[in-house]
Amino acid sequence: MADTRPQPRFNPWPAAIFTILCVLAVLFLLPTVGVLLSSVKTTREISMGELWSLPASLYLGNFAEVLGNPAVHQYFLNTLLVTLPATAVSIALGVMAGYVFAKLPFPGSNLLFLVIVAGMFFPPQVILVPLFRLFNGLGLIDTLWPVIIVHSALGLPICVLMMRNFFATVPNALREAAIMEGASEWQVLTRVILPLSLPALAVLATLQFTWIWNDFLWPLIFTQSDSKRTIMIGIVNLKGQYSVAWGVQGALSLVASLPTLLVFLFFQRFFIKGMTMGAVKG
Amino acid sequence: MEQHNRFWRIALLALPLAVFGLFVVWPLFSSFYYSFTNWNGFDANYSFVGFDNFAKITTDRLFMQAAINTTLWMVAAIVLPTALGLMLALLLDSRVTGARVFKSIFYLPICLSAVIVGQIWTWIYQPDWGLLNTLVTQATGEKFKYAWLAKPDSALWSVIVAWSWQQTGLSMVIYLAGLTAIPGDLLEVCEIEGASPWQRFRRVVLPLLAPSTVVVVALSVINSLKGFDILYIMTGGGPFNSSDTLAMHMYNESFKKYLMGYGSAISVVLFLIALAIIGLYFRQLRKVDRIYG
Amino acid sequence: MAQLQLSDLRKSFGPVRVIKGLDLDIADGEFVVFVGPSGCGKSTTLRMIAGLEDVTSGAIRLDGSEVTRTRPADRGIAMVFQSYALFPHMTVADNIAFGLHLQRVDRATIAARVRDVAETLQLTPLLARYPRELSGGQRQRVAIGRAIIRNPKVFLFDEPLSNLDAALRVQMRLEIARLHQRLGATMVYVTHDQVEAMTLADRIVVFNDGRIEQVGTPMDLYEHPANRFVAGFIGAPSMNFLPVRADAGRVEVPGMAPMPLPAGKQGATELGVRPEHLALAAGTDADIAGEIELIERLGAETYAYVRVPGLPADLTLRLPGDSAHTPGTRVALQIDWTRAKWFDATGQVL
Numbered sequence: 001m002a003d004t005r006p007q008p009r010f011n012p013w014p015a016a017i018f019t020i021l022c023v024l025a026v027l028f029l030l031p032t033v034g035v036l037l038s039s040v041k042t043t044r045e046i047s048m049g050e051l052w053s054l055p056a057s058l059y060l061g062n063f064a065e066v067l068g069n070p071a072v073h074q075y076f077l078n079t080l081l082v083t084l085p086a087t088a089v090s091i092a093l094g095v096m097a098g099y100v101f102a103k104l105p106f107p108g109s110n111l112l113f114l115v116i117v118a119g120m121f122f123p124p125q126v127i128l129v130p131l132f133r134l135f136n137g138l139g140l141i142d143t144l145w146p147v148i149i150v151h152s153a154l155g156l157p158i159c160v161l162m163m164r165n166f167f168a169t170v171p172n173a174l175r176e177a178a179i180m181e182g183a184s185e186w187q188v189l190t191r192v193i194l195p196l197s198l199p200a201l202a203v204l205a206t207l208q209f210t211w212i213w214n215d216f217l218w219p220l221i222f223t224q225s226d227s228k229r230t231i232m233i234g235i236v237n238l239k240g241q242y243s244v245a246w247g248v249q250g251a252l253s254l255v256a257s258l259p260t261l262l263v264f265l266f267f268q269r270f271f272i273k274g275m276t277m278g279a280v281k282g
Numbered sequence: 283m284e285q286h287n288r289f290w291r292i293a294l295l296a297l298p299l300a301v302f303g304l305f306v307v308w309p310l311f312s313s314f315y316y317s318f319t320n321w322n323g324f325d326a327n328y329s330f331v332g333f334d335n336f337a338k339i340t341t342d343r344l345f346m347q348a349a350i351n352t353t354l355w356m357v358a359a360i361v362l363p364t365a366l367g368l369m370l371a372l373l374l375d376s377r378v379t380g381a382r383v384f385k386s387i388f389y390l391p392i393c394l395s396a397v398i399v400g401q402i403w404t405w406i407y408q409p410d411w412g413l414l415n416t417l418v419t420q421a422t423g424e425k426f427k428y429a430w431l432a433k434p435d436s437a438l439w440s441v442i443v444a445w446s447w448q449q450t451g452l453s454m455v456i457y458l459a460g461l462t463a464i465p466g467d468l469l470e471v472c473e474i475e476g477a478s479p480w481q482r483f484r485r486v487v488l489p490l491l492a493p494s495t496v497v498v499v500a501l502s503v504i505n506s507l508k509g510f511d512i513l514y515i516m517t518g519g520g521p522f523n524s525s526d527t528l529a530m531h532m533y534n535e536s537f538k539k540y541l542m543g544y545g546s547a548i549s550v551v552l553f554l555i556a557l558a559i560i561g562l563y564f565r566q567l568r569k570v571d572r573i574y575g
Numbered sequence: 576m577a578q579l580q581l582s583d584l585r586k587s588f589g590p591v592r593v594i595k596g597l598d599l600d601i602a603d604g605e606f607v608v609f610v611g612p613s614g615c616g617k618s619t620t621l622r623m624i625a626g627l628e629d630v631t632s633g634a635i636r637l638d639g640s641e642v643t644r645t646r647p648a649d650r651g652i653a654m655v656f657q658s659y660a661l662f663p664h665m666t667v668a669d670n671i672a673f674g675l676h677l678q679r680v681d682r683a684t685i686a687a688r689v690r691d692v693a694e695t696l697q698l699t700p701l702l703a704r705y706p707r708e709l710s711g712g713q714r715q716r717v718a719i720g721r722a723i724i725r726n727p728k729v730f731l732f733d734e735p736l737s738n739l740d741a742a743l744r745v746q747m748r749l750e751i752a753r754l755h756q757r758l759g760a761t762m763v764y765v766t767h768d769q770v771e772a773m774t775l776a777d778r779i780v781v782f783n784d785g786r787i788e789q790v791g792t793p794m795d796l797y798e799h800p801a802n803r804f805v806a807g808f809i810g811a812p813s814m815n816f817l818p819v820r821a822d823a824g825r826v827e828v829p830g831m832a833p834m835p836l837p838a839g840k841q842g843a844t845e846l847g848v849r850p851e852h853l854a855l856a857a858g859t860d861a862d863i864a865g866e867i868e869l870i871e872r873l874g875a876e877t878y879a880y881v882r883v884p885g886l887p888a889d890l891t892l893r894l895p896g897d898s899a900h901t902p903g904t905r906v907a908l909q910i911d912w913t914r915a916k917w918f919d920a921t922g923q924v925l
Contacts, residue, residue: 017378024370025387031402031447032390034413038405052413097298104291119306121560123508125532126553129542130312131305132323153305156298176627177660181674181721182648185290195664214395216511221537232397236515246405253398264393268386271393272455284629286646 038250039063046246062251072252074227075234079213082144082230086151087208091201093152094159099189101160102167103175113164120157124217132221146222147230151212159204162274166200167193203274206267210260231256313553316546323542335547344523345548348531351438352507355527358439359506362446364498367453368491372483374454375461385458389451396448400515403444407431434524437517441525445512449505453498460494461487493570500563507556528552577638577651577728577761578603579624584633586619593619595785596633601763606755608772609765610808611782620782621731621765625654637728648674653722654731657738659714661706661721668693668702671720692720695757712743719754732764736771748774769809773797781805803922806847812878812891814916815853817846829885830863840917840925847916850878850891854909861907865890867900881906 038046040058066072101113135146170193178188194201219230229237235249235256242248264271317335321328339345370388374381391399406413407430418426430440464487472482510529513519519526519534526534528548536545579601586594594616601607609617622628624635626647635643642650661670668689669676675685693699696716706714715735722730732751736744752775755762766772772779773793781788781796781804789801793809800806806814820827821843826836828846836843856862865883877898880889892908894900917925 014376014378017373017376018380021370021373021378021380021384025384028387028391028447030413031399031406032394034405035398035402046411048411052411052416093298093301096294100291100294104287104294106288106291116302118560119302121504121563122310122556123529123549123552125508125510125529126313126549126556127306127309128532128549129316129321129323129536129546130309132537132542133312133316133321134309149301150305153301156302156306160298171658171660173656173658173660174662176625177654177656177721178662178673179627180625180647180652180654181725182677183673185286187677192662196662210393214393214397216395216397216514220514232395235397235401249401253401257394257398260393260395264390268389272385272389283627283647 035250035253038247039254041247043245043247047244059247062245062247063255065245065248066251066255069238071226071234071238072231072255075229075231075256078144078228079230079232082147082151082219083209083212086148086155086212087205089148089152090155090159090208091163091204093156094163094204095189095194095197095201097156097160098163098165098167099193101164102170103172103193113160117157117161119154120161124154128221135222141222142224142228144223144228147218150218150222151215155208155212158207162200162204163197166197170196199270202267203270206263206271207274209263210271213260310553313546313549316543317550319543319546321542321546323536323540328543331543335544338544339547339551344526344531345528347523348526348528351525352509352527352529354438355442355445355509356503356506358442358446359449359502360499362442363449363453363502364495366446366450367498368457370450370454371457371461372487374458385454388454391448392451394448396511397515399444399448400512403440403447404431404516406444407440431517432521434521437521438525441513441516444516445506445509448512449502452501456498456501457491457494460491464490493567496563496566496570500559500566503559504556504563507552507559528555579729579761579763580634580636580639581620581624582634582636584620584623584630584635586616586623586628586631593785594623594631597787599780599787599790601761604759604761606762606764606775606777607780608776608778609763609780609782610767610769610772611788612808613767615782616785617765617780617782618733621654621733621763624729624763625652625731626650651725651728652731653725653727653729654733655715655718655722655735657734659706659718659735659738661714661717663706665705666702667698667704667706667709667717667720670706670717671698671724673721674725688724692724695723696720711739712747715739715747716750719751723754723758728761730760730762732762734766735764736766737768744771751775769811773809779809781808783808800916800924802924803845803847803918806916806918806924810849812850812893814847814849815890816888816918817848817886817890819843819846819917828863830865830883837912837917842919843917843925844920845918847918848890848910849914850893852911852914853890853892854911855892855894856907856909860909862910863890864905864907867902867904867906870900870902872896879906881908 034052037052037055039062040055040060042059042061045055045059097116101109131146131150132141135141140146174192174196175188178192179185183191214232215230216232219228219233223229223233226237235252238252239249242252318330318332319328320331320334370384374385378384394402409415409427409429409432412430414430415426415428418428428436430436468486468490469482472486477485508529509527510533513525513527513530514533517525519530523531529552532545532548532552535541535548581597581599584594584597585592597620609620611617619628623630626642626645630643633643634641637650637652662673665673671692672685672689675688689702690699693702696719698713698716698720701709701713701717706717709717718735735751736747739747748771751764755775764771764775776793778790779793779796780790783804788808789796789805791799796805796809800809803816807816817828821836821841824836825833826840826843827833863883865881865886867879868882868889869880871878871880873896875896877894877896877900879892879894879898879900881892882889890908892906900906919925
């Protein structure tokens with residue numbers, strides 16, 4: 001290749017590519033930076049058209065307003081109450097079904113697997129009305145339950161897909177060796193297969209957490225009172241209260257995105273891997 | 283052994299299948315049922331109206347508008363994030379300095395909620411102090427005050443741009459994964475045979491990326507069918523339904539006008555479109571698999 | 576210590592019959608090797624003995640009591656897998672002790688037994704390592720360690736050496752032989768490598784197409800194969816097969832002068848001669864002549880492939896390592912008629 005040639009000529013490409021990437025990166029970052037800037041500026045500054053310039057001083061009043069608002073606390077709590085159980089349940093269900101599809105296949109199991117995975121691709125609107133009627137009948141509308149349940153169910157396709165594909169890479173001989181040593185199937189799963197699946201579990205946990213945290217549709221349909229809303233609905237609700245308080249809205253957006261941003265920053269590798277695995281293997 | 287396996291199969295599959303069946307499969311079929319009724323969401327009494335809802339679809343001007351918008355959205359979704367994602371992937375694959383940082387920057391929007399993305403871009407399009415108008419004002423020297431999201435001509439496209447901004451990172455990482463999967467010796471063959479960079483891209487790299495392209499295009503199309511949250515935030519389908527999509531229209535009919543029967547009929551149409559696309563996707567995937575397996 | 580008995584063992588996957596009725600008695604402390612080409616059913620049989628594969632019909636008895644439907648763990652059998660099947664997230668010590676942990680044996684006992692096993696297999700300095708940090712031979716020894724710690728009645732080996740390089744394979748082969756001598760346990764060993772079979776086995780079971788072709792000691796199978804399949808499978812390089820036409824007390828072999836048919840060989844259609852039973856001969860003693868097409872030098876010995884007009888395949892001939900022959904040389908060969916085998920049309924030895 002180029003670097004093994006005896007006399008390396010000047011190659012303008014790396015520099016050009018780097019410049020192009022820098023320009024694109026700035027363009028890509030601008031929207032996010034805008035929110036960041038707005039959150040440290042006063043409403044007056046913003047409405048005078050000063051949003052997109054660097055701030056002269058950091059104004060933290062917006063964050064104080066957001067963090068001091070009890071409604072925001074409630075939204076956050078509700079979102080956690082939905083996200084954590086739904087993430088855990090969808091992954092647990094994915095582990096159980098994925099294990100069967102990978103290690104205990106039966107005639108027709110591949111078809112069943114495909115049917116479940118296909119669920120990933122359907123617009124959720126298709127099942128909106130029947131689910132609304134179902135939960136209405138159960139008296140669960142305006143509680144967090146339907147949101148948790150629906151996220152657990154709709155997370156199944158991706159969880160089953162990823163766990164099956166991961167389990168398929170674990171050699172069958174490991175399961176058989178454990179069985180020869182006297183392990184029950186449950187022990188095989190919990191003592192041999194799951195400890196080996198930590199990377200896959202991390203991938204799924206980051207994906208599911210992010211999606212459920214960010215979701216807007218299901219809490220919009222299933223909750224009504226302010227005390228049951230999740231943070232993403234809350235942002236929209238508070239728009240009225242802070243109608244021209246752009247800075248507060250910016251701070252609120254940042255605070256609401258913070259958990260997923262942190263997950264993204266710390267588990268980026270898992271996150272990207274999950275997105276590509278889910279997409280490519282689908 | 284088989285007996286033992288059967289027990290564990292049932293034990294482990296029962297719960298996941300019950301959840302999936304009850305909350306995904308059953309509602310799916312119920313949707314078909316409701317699409318033949320005039321249920322309004324509350325009354326216990328509703329009647330069976332046959333194909334009335336589907337007949338209504340054919341004369342519903344708003345449905346047609348939404349269908350056209352969804353198609354536009356799909357085409358734009360195929361072209362914009364795919365082309366941009368491929369370009370970014372190619373640039374990043376050349377092992378440029380800081381590739382990891384660049385990758386994170388382009389990928390970051392995907393972890394943001396559609397609500398947040400909608401809000402960010404609402405500000406970019408804000409008529410008085412939005413970034414877009416500020417830039418135009420600075421460039422022309424004249425005060426520019428165009429309300430991007432409030433004009434039927436630009437509303438849909440403005441949202442599509444915002445949406446592409448979020449989706450590009452996804453196609454980028456899929457293409458990057460595809461690029462790393464190309465065996466290095468194939469590129470070395472190009473070197474030895476004296477292929478120009480363009481020939482190498484056009485005749486070797488791009489064909490070998492075919493599996494990634496199938497995935498990217500399918501995902502873009504499917505995601506665009508789901509397009510709801512970001513529209514809800516940015517335009518609510520307006521102004522004058524100029525940015526309505528099928529998903530949005532379905533929501534409005536069902537939960538704003540409480541025409542759940544009619545809304546179900548729309549969702550059935552949505553389902554059939556998705557089914558056709560998934561069918562095409564799997565067929566294409568199998569074809570690609572045969573070559574690249 | 577156990578005696579193992581398979582009676583009319585059969586296995587089908589749907590309509591496909593893979594094991595078509597096996598009867599075999601394995602004595603206490605015996606080392607039995609299953610050989611055969613891939614897909615012959617030897618591994619499936621081993622897995623049925625282990626309990627990993629269901630038996631379609633027939634019975635497996637251990638020390639007289641039937642275990643056909645017993646759970647694998649309750650059969651008192653240990654198995655060493657081809658891939659070793661070490662748990663990558665456990666240390667060597669935990670891998671070896673896995674079964675004892677599951678039985679909730681107390682920690683002190685486990686520690687003591689792990690120490691013993693590690694001692695015998697020279698694994699003591701490696702106990703805290705993870706499988707990824709071990710060489711192939713060390714992994715193999717850990718897999719054996721996991722098998723012996725429970726004092727099983729029967730050891731099963733599923734091609735345990737096939738993932739090792741040639742030198743290590745010889746060394747591990749010796750270690751397994753030594754292990755068998757020391758433990759005196761019943762061992763069943765599956766391989767497709769006939770050198771392993773010949774060197775390790777008390778008795779060899781030759782499988783073909785879901786059936787047992789022949790059972791016997793290594794030398795028995797070498798000297799007295801029951802049929803063409805066993806004759807061709809045992810011994811390396813393989814036996815030479817020459818088509819013959821036997822008619823009214825005379826026999827014609829392409830490239831040879833017609834000769835009287837030996838007694839009891841009526842109906843012979845093929846003649847089998849091992850490469851080591853062919854020798855170079857001077858003009859008048861020669862049975863057959865041809866031209867050397869290819870020479871393979873292995874050091875201690877040399878193989879010559881001799882083209883004989885009229886024969887469908889080259890004859891393989893074993894020569895001393897320092898043989899000076901080169902391709903193109905014409906040679907005359909003499910057959911050791913006392914060791915030659917005659918086969919009838921069904922492949923049976925006459």
